[in-house]
Amino acid sequence: MMPPFTILKNVAAGPARPDDDFVPGRYTYKDVYAMAAGFQQHVFAKDRPVSLCLCTTDRGKMAAALLAALTRPAILILPYSCEKTVLARIRQEQGFSKAVTDAPADLPGGVAAVDPVPPSGGHRAFDASLMRDFGEVFVKLFTGGSTAAPRTWSKTIGNLFFEAIYHAQKMQVTQQDRFVATVPPCHIYGLLFSVLTPLVAGAGVIEGIPTYPHEIQTAIEKHRATYLVSIPLHYRMAAGMDLPASSLARVLCSAARLEPEDSRAFYEKTGLGITEIYGSTETGGIATRVCTTIQPHFTPFDCIQWKQTNGSLAICSDFISPEIALDADGFFVTSDRIRVVGPNAFSLEGRADRIVKVGGKRVDLDEIRMVLLEMPEVSDAAVLSVADSGRRGNEIRALAAAQASAGQIRRHLADRLPGYALPRKIRLTDQIPVSPAGKYDSTQIRKLLDAE
Template sequence: MVSSARPDVVIPDVPVYDYLFGELDESRLDEIAIIDGSNGQTTTYRQLIAHIGLFAGALAARGIGVGDVVGVLCPNVPAFATVFHGILRAGATATTINSLYTPEEIANQLSDAGAQWLVTVSPLLPGAAAAATRLGIPNEQIIVLDGAPGHPSLAELLGEGRLAPEVGFDPATHLAVLPYSSGTTGRPKGVMLTHRNLVANVAQCRDTIALDDGDRVLAVLPFFHIYGMTVLLNFALRQRAALVTMPRFDLTEFLRVVSEHRASWVFIAPPIAVALAKHPLVDQYDLSSVKVVFSGAAPLDGALAELVAKRLGCIVCQGYGMTETSPVTHAIPVERDDLDRSTIGVLLANTEARLVDESGQDVPAPASGEETSAPGELLIRGPQVMAGYLNRPDATAEMLDADGWLHTGDVATVTADGVFRIVDRLKELIKYKGYQVAPAVLEAVLLEHPSIADAAVIGVLDADGQEVPKAFVVLQQGAALDADGVMAHVAEHVAPHEKVRVVEFIAQVPKSASGKILRKELRARESARA
């Protein structure tokens, strides 16, 4: 077992709202909390806190409180912070939904989470309304932030002037959020994260990630994803930094916003690093304000990190985590310029890790020197580890053992100094541009096509070294379906990030005696071609 070398931090036994805003000094209330990157409008901490309270009061007046779940289908706009923290302050639980989801996927998450209310914006209303219709959610329970006929708007709710309710719950057990994750395999599951989970991870990040109150933080990573939720929406605000929001990634707009608003910390996923390292457009913008580029959500190649650092004249770090760990467990501290950028760094405070081999035995860490351990599956234990999967005791037991160890499904090594590196992945999950893509979901869609007899999906690397979904397809006898037809069929039924990007037709999908797809054989076939 490896324990964090960093001293334990105190984790207050308080709700998320109290931890983020309860100690904010009066003298700092008029500092900028959020900047709308698209138009430059600002929200101060005073305004944000007031709006959160008013939104919580409006929810409470509608009977929403402890035990209720509210869906949030919204891009990164300043109002997201009001909505998200207003839901939590009202004592309810937020289930954040991918803005790219289809109506069917939205409905599935709302249904599974038990949400009877939904918050969205007008551009996403058609999909939200279609999902709500499937579930019998009436229009008056769909809040459209920027307004739409027949729906309550944010301005209307804040204009009611209702005070935030007095609510009581145990932060250690009460669910703050229900983001959805495929875990190590299978269809998305509701990850039960308590107020203590989220508070703990912010406290842990404060010790390792040197973001400060003078910084401006680019918030292009989606708030609905646990990375954006914890590291940007919660951690950056707790550090009294200013969040600069972007509703979606567009390279030209990204560069403009960084340049005009003088962002000093830029949190990204690896595909953005590819653009920063290689795209000629980067040279047309003044990015001298950038001190740190911090990558997460998927593995960052060390050579790519060095290219970004050299081109921007900044520090590049990466971290590691999962939705099930709130998410951060490892990070490269800014001051550790000795660390290989392709590593995931060191354990956060209050966190323990183990590496176990295929037999379940612990892999010993090297005693000293520059040696590296043998690889083993990475197990994590700490206060940021989830309470479990919603209504999925079997899946919870597979992921989280009786001693509190969470099995990540990732294979790692560790040095004598406690520096970890991810070297492989046991889990089937594909990470496309930082988004989780479950092969099981795509396989189910593929098998719905009448010309497809069988199918399997794995992740393969594209020309930029980024993982993309590839489908191995067995056609029905006499069928004339081509690769474009396969990809078009999938695209009709899934979100854009879940699309199949490569297709190979094969005679038979390799399977075990029990019928389980042998993805290792498909990966071996890909490796042999490389």
């Protein structure tokens, strides 16, 4: 295979097929590179850094900004929310004064909306002569946007583009492929698989973010989509879709754990195994598994070195954010506990940081959740701990989406867990709250658990 840096230089040099659609019905590749030239000439500068906030779901403009940032000292900020108060907070931290936005009225004071296409409509050609070093930071992403303290992670050109190139090569994405994504492009999963991977492969991505089953099905059928990029919640809802003779060749899932019954149901309905991608914003992608009638073990990417360190997964990867501290051998020890099941496979056994002390005893919150899910009446559950001013140290609380009473759930748990590990509070709900990225919304979960 061609080295990733060679592919990236070829991508920057210009589209192989300018008249092909990047976003069918809206942008050709020629349009995207023209907008990238617009960013170069009217937004960024050659001699000084410029921070630009991308408050948009317009994948054509995002692709153009990413291309332009390959050649100018720009930092692209992808906010976890485009609410005015959130943008004001991010602006205070990151110092941007320009933004590409779908809603100019929501920008905080002092921030100017910019458009890569000037009123005149004229552009010089995209200038790829000043390629930046691949180790330079050019994107800022956020994690924990559903909690009170979201964290910023930097990504270098190599972090993002080389991972996108890896996926495009590994999945053999072609110029004929079309992607439908139910996730926004401001999160790393959506950015990689609904902007960057199609871009480096010369493929197309369908406009919009369908979320309901009929919207997803319509987008797939109308555009003969070959890739579906989605999250566990949407696969759970897939029972409402009818895709027996679909054009889909591959379906992807990330952002949260895919439940075995959901992957089995989707496979039985469509004949397609869901490719679950394991990783995080700060680490980038790490491993995959294809879920059919069983949940197989994860297989690490063949471009990543991995090992088990004190029960946790340790990785050495070109996709890791530069803020991450590495050991002397270049490895980062994650908080994910694993069980090695073969020369190149592992299973996830929970989070090391999901173990808390209750009355001096170690309690695994993920184990409590799994015991909850063993109950047929419980479709989903979230378990967390809160500080206890008494001698227990922590108090366990559980939120369950269940067709059962709190008493029935408590009895189920009491038969299987030691007394100190039993939740002190159990609340019932129709559905566990999730963020737009498909992760559990910790803030909303805590509000439900705190309600009397």
